[in-house]
């Protein structure tokens with residue numbers, strides 16, 4: 001049992017070490033994540049459409065959100081498991097949330113990566129990760145399986 005546990009811990013350490021090396025090769029470290037998150041949410045707060053949607057939910061709670069988002073991206077990049085939140089639930093019931101906002105979110109994220117001087121590899125990696133997560137959030141928030149029901153199809 002003990003050796004099974006230490007085997008698992010060693011396996012996790014190996015995964016984290018590999019992720020850290022992959023990130024380092026793209027110029028990504030903890031300071032990069034901090035800068036990405038700080039710069040991105042600075043722009044989000046000033047964005048004419050996204051700003052009010054975030055503010056409506058996060059007024060007075062921004063410092064906590066920033067800590068959470070740094071843990072989130074750190075966890076995605078370095079595979080540390082440091083973020084233990086529930087992203088789908090967090091996005092439910094947000095006033096003004098709409099599908100088209102996700103494209104604006106992704107554009108702003110991409111512009112931020114350019115602005116902070118991310119390497120091409122880092123830019124591609126972070127944007128691809130964000131797109132994947134955005135897609136799964138959009139599906140969970142807006143997709144209605146009833147639309148796949150054959151009875152919903154118009155008669156041909």
Ligand code: HEM
Nearest residue numbers: 053054057068072085086087090094101102105130133134
């Ligand atoms: C239109 C797009 C989006 C909007 C308006 C939005 C808005 C928000 C808001 C208001 C919160 C705070 C929830 C709360 O604490 O009550 C939040 C949390 C969060 N968002 Fe988004 N979000 C968007 C897209 C994304 C995307 C694309 C990602 C990932 C790539 C993401 C990742 C997260 C995470 C990890 C949290 C923290 C969840 C937790 O509490 O553990 N969001 N978002």
